[in-house]
Amino acid sequence: MRRMAVVGTLAAAVLAASAWAGAGTSAPRGGLAAGKASASSVTISNESGTTWTCGFNPYNGSVNFLSFGTVYEELVFVNALQSAKATPWLASSYRWSNHNRTLTFTIRKGVRWSDGKPFGAADVVFSFDLLKKHPALDLNADWSVLRSVTQVGASKVAFTFKTSAVPYFYYIAGATPIVAKHVWASVANPVTYTDAHPVGTGPYTMSKCSPQVIVFQKNPGYWQRGVPKIQTVYYPSFTSNDPANQELADDQAQWGSQFIPNIKGYYLSKSPYHHIWFPPVANVSIFINLTDPVLSALPVRQAMAYAIDRARVSQIGEYGYEPPSNQTGIVSPTYKSWLPAGAAKKFSYNPAKAIATLKAAGYKESGGVFHTPSGKPLSFTIVNIGGYSDWVASVQVIQSELSAVGIKIQPENLSSTTYDADIYNGKFQLAYGAETGGPAPYYELRQLLYSKNTAPIGQTASSNYERFSDRKVDALIDAYGATTSSALQHSIVRKLAAVMTSRIPVIPVTEQVDWYQYNTKSITGWVTPSNPFAQPAAYNTPDIGVMLLHLRPKG
Numbered sequence: 397m398r399r400m401a402v403v404g405t406l407a408a409a410v411l412a413a414s415a416w417a418g419a420g421t422s423a424p425r426g427g428l429a430a431g432k433a434s435a436s437s438v439t440i441s442n443e444s445g446t447t448w449t450c451g452f453n454p455y456n457g458s459v460n461f462l463s464f465g466t467v468y469e470e471l472v473f474v475n476a477l478q479s480a481k482a483t484p485w486l487a488s489s490y491r492w493s494n495h496n497r498t499l500t501f502t503i504r505k506g507v508r509w510s511d512g513k514p515f516g517a518a519d520v521v522f523s524f525d526l527l528k529k530h531p532a533l534d535l536n537a538d539w540s541v542l543r544s545v546t547q548v549g550a551s552k553v554a555f556t557f558k559t560s561a562v563p564y565f566y567y568i569a570g571a572t573p574i575v576a577k578h579v580w581a582s583v584a585n586p587v588t589y590t591d592a593h594p595v596g597t598g599p600y601t602m603s604k605c606s607p608q609v610i611v612f613q614k615n616p617g618y619w620q621r622g623v624p625k626i627q628t629v630y631y632p633s634f635t636s637n638d639p640a641n642q643e644l645a646d647d648q649a650q651w652g653s654q655f656i657p658n659i660k661g662y663y664l665s666k667s668p669y670h671h672i673w674f675p676p677v678a679n680v681s682i683f684i685n686l687t688d689p690v691l692s693a694l695p696v697r698q699a700m701a702y703a704i705d706r707a708r709v710s711q712i713g714e715y716g717y718e719p720p721s722n723q724t725g726i727v728s729p730t731y732k733s734w735l736p737a738g739a740a741k742k743f744s745y746n747p748a749k750a751i752a753t754l755k756a757a758g759y760k761e762s763g764g765v766f767h768t769p770s771g772k773p774l775s776f777t778i779v780n781i782g783g784y785s786d787w788v789a790s791v792q793v794i795q796s797e798l799s800a801v802g803i804k805i806q807p808e809n810l811s812s813t814t815y816d817a818d819i820y821n822g823k824f825q826l827a828y829g830a831e832t833g834g835p836a837p838y839y840e841l842r843q844l845l846y847s848k849n850t851a852p853i854g855q856t857a858s859s860n861y862e863r864f865s866d867r868k869v870d871a872l873i874d875a876y877g878a879t880t881s882s883a884l885q886h887s888i889v890r891k892l893a894a895v896m897t898s899r900i901p902v903i904p905v906t907e908q909v910d911w912y913q914y915n916t917k918s919i920t921g922w923v924t925p926s927n928p929f930a931q932p933a934a935y936n937t938p939d940i941g942v943m944l945l946h947l948r949p950k951g
Contacts, residue, residue: 436948437628438630439649440630441632441634441648442634443635445636447607450606451590463573466944468574468596469574472487473938474566475942486515487504489502497556498554500553503517505551517548527539534858537848542557560877563876575596599618599624600944601615611630614628624944625921625947636782636783637656644913650915650917650919652912653913653934653935655714655717656913657715675910675928675932676727676909678832680830682778684697688825691776691825696774700803700903701723702749703801704798704903705793705797706722706906708793709793713786713789713793714906715786718906721906723896723903724736724897725896731836731837733886734836739894747800754774754801757769766801766803774804776806776826777808778826778828779807779808779826779828780809780815787828795807819857821853823854833908838876838888841873842876845896846859846860846873850863851863872891910931911933923943
């Protein structure tokens with residue numbers, strides 16, 4: 397299960413500095429569809445790497461993909477696959493003012509929580525105050541840029557920023573779920589709260605949960621009239637790819653979101669109703685714990701970046717479905733116009749240069765392994781999710797390539813639960829994984845490099861798992877958020893790309909795609925390349941809810 401957020405086309409950055417700064421819009425009446433709903437079901441096959449814990453806290457990064465979009469909703473749906481198109485959701489409209497330092501939402505009328513109580517502006521204020529009081533819940537570091545969130549009159553909420561902050565619209569409006577004040581106000585510890593019986597505004601309610609399967613049922617009081625058309629959603633847990641892939645190949649599941657080896661022979665050839673689309677979204681990288689005394693040395697990280705043949709990892713580990721990355725962290729061709737000329741070739745595969753870099757820094761080889769000048773071996777563990785067969789295969793390739801230059805790594809293939817806990821708390825040396833990205837390269841670079849997203853070892857980091865910290869880099873990230881100038885934003889991204897190539901805080905290996913398989917035999921309304929109304933993988937939040945609102949039984 398790859399919990400990826402939204403990703404945009406090249407126009408997304410322009411929108412971030414223009415459309416989001418406009419007067420706002422209002423959603424059309426009548427929801428996404430009309431007519432009488434039919435009893436139907438959809439089964440999701442999304443390899444999770446673990447069984448379900450039956451917790452649905454939307455502010456818990458390990459489980460929020462199970463509730464954000466289906467049960468809980470956002471103020472505005474931001475779809476970067478359509479040039480970051482912003483569709484008002486729980487807010488009926490929005491407006492920037494005060495030189496883009498104030499963002500005011502008009503809260504939608506007529507919305508009710510799934511327990512029948514009315515939703516309103518007070519719930520929005522409460523939700524953001526909750527994140528301020530409990531920073532561990534603030535997964536997007538909203539309060540690193542917010543100054544205040546206040547209710548204005550009966551139906552408006554004003555967000556005041558510390559500086560001009562148009563690019564943060566994506567986080568505030570589109571990536572922060574809203575919870576019910578009347579439920580959460582009595583929660584003693586929201587950070588550890590499991591939220592076993594979530595009360596939301598979304599199109600579904602959680603009906604049943606066991607370690608093996610979650611069942612979502614249509615919310616009969618949902619505010620968008622006529623939807624959803626899909627009555628029941630089954631979400632089984634899978635601890636490895638093979639049984640999840642079998643469910644898809646045998647038509648037992650209609651919506652898939654995982655890697656399938658030899659997908660043409662195994663899945664596409666089985667039925668004319670089987671389809672796939674893998675849009676690139678972010679990077680799969682090696683996170684390097686920069687607090688480790690050996691890994692904190694730049695020559696070690698440089699040697700690792702030279703030693704990895706990204707194209708070989710792509711072909712062997714990912715069957716070529718995920719293209720090789722480059723050290724800047726800028727996904728191309730999605731963000732090609734942001735990529736500095738020649739930067740993608742820096743730290744191309746060059747094992748001889750890897751060895752020369754270590755020797756020049758005083759490292760000595762002994763027994764096939766290089767040692768630091770003080771005698772410590774370049775030998776590390778790398779945590780991975782054991783249920784992701786493609787990641788396991790990719791790390792095996794990386795292990796072989798690093799060994800060839802005298803760097804030893806030992807994979808630890810963990811359950812996703814253990815893996816998440818380890819990387820969030822910094823209890824690793826190396827980790828193979830991915831950030832979520834967003835509607836411009838800035839968003840992934842912010843996740844990788846912004847010190848306010850990280851935390852000391854032993855405390856939860858919302859991103860920046862490698863614990864990178866630099867005041868000058870923070871200033872660049874803040875400056876991007878304070879400008880609406882596309883030229884300045886591009887200049888800042890080029891400087892952040894230079895940090896990636898000069899400091900090697902992480903090593904991007906392949907470009908993470910949105911894994912997406914879909915079955916059109918009995919269900920229609922799917923995302924397609926010609927109609928990308930949402931990110932298509934089931935692990936995307938809140939896009940999963942938008943997809944389910946579009947789906948309907950054939951006939």
